Amino acid sequence: ILNVEQSPQSLHVQEGDSTNFTCSFPSSNFYALHWYRWETAKSPEALFVMTLNGDEKKKGRISATLNTKEGYSYLYIKGSQPEDSATYLCAFPTSGTYKYIFGTGTRLKVLA
Amino acid sequence: GAGVSQSPSNKVTEKGKDVELRCDPISGHTALYWYRQSLGQGLEFLIYFQGNSAPDKSGLPSDRFSAERTGGSVSTLTIQRTQQEDSAVYLCASSTRGTVSNQPQHFGDGTRLSIL
Numbered sequence: 001i002l003n004v005e006q007s008p009q010s011l012h013v014q015e016g017d018s019t020n021f022t023c024s025f026p027s028s029n030f031y032a033l034h035w036y037r038w039e040t041a042k043s044p045e046a047l048f049v050m051t052l053n054g055d056e057k058k059k060g061r062i063s064a065t066l067n068t069k070e071g072y073s074y075l076y077i078k079g080s081q082p083e084d085s086a087t088y089l090c091a092f093p094t095s096g097t098y099k100y101i102f103g104t105g106t107r108l109k110v111l112a
Numbered sequence: 113g114a115g116v117s118q119s120p121s122n123k124v125t126e127k128g129k130d131v132e133l134r135c136d137p138i139s140g141h142t143a144l145y146w147y148r149q150s151l152g153q154g155l156e157f158l159i160y161f162q163g164n165s166a167p168d169k170s171g172l173p174s175d176r177f178s179a180e181r182t183g184g185s186v187s188t189l190t191i192q193r194t195q196q197e198d199s200a201v202y203l204c205a206s207s208t209r210g211t212v213s214n215q216p217q218h219f220g221d222g223t224r225l226s227i228l
Binding site: 031032034036042043044045046049051089091093098099100101102103104105 | 168214
């Protein structure tokens, strides 16, 4: 059974702190790993799609790395701001195409 | 341009009634997905359309659930004889191509379904 796990489940940080969380996925038959941010009362927003081992992508203060051999991706947020408060989801396509398994997410709360 | 649009945004109905949820994907997106999130759970894949065809319906929870897509555009998810366990947020997403996994999905705001 394919599974995508995210940790921690939730986290509170102070404004200005840097933080990171993990997505673990099956390392065999890797195709891609997606990261999404889901703010309360909004729709999930795509952050990154990562496809190559060793990939590192950056969007403003948020960056992500990928290790396909060991089956994990890290998401980093530098200098967290209250507007970063959201649930961060990762997703893994099981057959390389349409059937995505999502993790249960990391709920981040940044305290002002 | 316009994003993915879902309607209604909220639906409250009595157990046993049928409901229909609608999704308008981004124009030109051939791939369309339906997911649901039940309380305390992660996003659960329901069904995928490439154009008007759904190659895999195995994610639909029961035969009370059905979905269709017409004109390669609008999709409807229908739940017949609703049960309380159907209460969830139903999300629709679209992407340019579903046959490659490097295309991000664009999500709608979801329909929050509550079964009394």
